[in-house]
Amino acid sequence: MTVEDLAGLLGQVRACAGNPSLRELERAAQRSNRSLSRSSIAEMLTGRRLPRKERMSAFLDACGLPPSNHPQWLAVWDRLAARAADPKADRRAPFGDDLIDDLRTAGLTRIGSTFMTNLNWSALFAGVRELDIYVAYGQTWARMNGADLDRVAARSTSRIRSVLADPEDPFTVELLAGRFATSPKELRQRIHATRADYIALRREGGATVDVRYRAGDRTCSLYRFDDIAILGLYSHTGNRAAAVPVFVGRRPGALYDFVTAEWDAVLADSRHA
Secondary structure (H helix, E strand, O other), X not given: OOHHHHHHHHXXXXXXXXOOOHHHHHHHXXXXXXXXXXXXXXXXXHOOOOOOHHXXXXXXXXXXXXXXXXXXXXXXXXXXXXXXXXXXXXXXXXXXXXXXXXXXXXXXXXXXXXXXXXOOHHXXXXXXXXXXXXXXOOHHHHHHOHHHHHHHHOOOOOEEEEEEXXXXXXXXXXXXXXXXXXXXXXXXXXHHHHXXXXXXXOOOOOOEEEEEEEOOOOOEEEEEEOOEEEEEXXXXXXXXXXXXXXXXXXXXXXXXXXXXXXXHHHHHOOEEO
């Protein structure tokens, strides 16, 4: 990425904010006690030179960009500043420095290729208070981790939320049955069995256990263990034994923010099971 590229992206941020005038941006910054003049905004958007870091941050604030999204922008600024200080750096390591910065911005802590066994699930369960699960049905995973789920469910301070595929939606059932190389009847049975497993975790004085259904396709599974997010891909080959990538990220980080935003959208589009 170049300074010109950064300027173009900042222009897109302004466009998404409704293309406020330079004066409106200046006043928005002043309301937040930030220093941002109209001339500095105009210069920032030309891409002729790298803006001052604090001015770019003030611009993002003035455009209404959430603070949780700022770290990835500031990481880009750091990378461009480092290149300006040492122009030969790109020729020495055209990918290495970028990759390290990208991993840091994403908050990525682990990449695996075998979803069930690559991760230390018991360590993730240890002490977790808020557990969110979005899967097609996830029967094998739930039963493999049954003892850990039971321990979480026994704690009154914990919460478990699970969103499964809607067994009453014909489109969802037909689509996922083909995806998992099974029959619609068998898929419904698996979903109902997983729901029953989660409902059985409920007990007096224990965790809140919320089970929901959501219609529609699944391209990934999402798990959130407090400040750790996990994204697992689904295979479209029909081969359940196929290795599929799984990504783990911590908060703060772009991966965690993505999983959280996806989860919020999923929850809003679900119904109680």
